[in-house]
Amino acid sequence: MKVATWNVNSVRARLPRVVEWLTKTYPDVLCLQETKVEDVSFPHEEFHNLGYQTTIYGQRTYNGVAIISRTPVTDVVRGFGDEDPEARYIVGTVNGIRVASAYIPNGKAVGTDKFVYKLDWLARWRRWLSAHARADEPLALCGDYNIAPDDRDVYDPEGWKDQVLCHPDERAALALIKDWGVQDVFRNHHTEAGLYSWWDYRQLGFPKNRGLRIDYLLCTKSLSDRCIGAHVDREARKGKEPSDHAPVVAEFKD
């Protein structure tokens, strides 16, 4: 079973590239972030034509998440059941695995209200996991975390030190999520520095490989033990009109 996560930065703007990538890669599940479209305008048909089902939680202009899957998704939950209006979290069961597509807030800059919202969002997620998920079942938390877990995941650790995406408070909040019972399956297969999933559009970020690894899959032990490989598909970041993120793919034994 192949599970992928990709922040596409608008599913409508990226549709030709997403269709091409699905045709080439043929994952069982693709979690999308930043779809940036209301549910009534989601391009369902283009996915259905490829044999995929669409399970979505969208909003206009900002945010929006989706689970694209070859088989039906059941027991779908959208958001944390609180008053937060931002569409950043959807979870459902696919092929016996609980799969979440999460778009963690960016946080803008340390010390801003958006950074406070980011830390609060992570705390609410941690509480949601305690109340509504089980660490002893197969679960994959897929998404754009907007957190580089450690300095191996950063092209210029000194320059990024204590900045948003790398701040110790964010990394501590991520560690609390992991402590609940999930692990970064990419790191189980690759320990070296310099492997990134996002590159800024500006100032030749991708050609210069000035990137961060902020997209990943955190999996419970029973699922991590089935993971036989994980990689970032850098090819999908190349060429004309790419997303600023590359897809991350993990493969699991049945």
Next chain:
DNA sequence: ATGGTAGTTTGACTA
């Protein structure tokens, strides 16, 4: 020094 590129939307905000 708060730049730069992209998407949505058509001015300003988010990333």
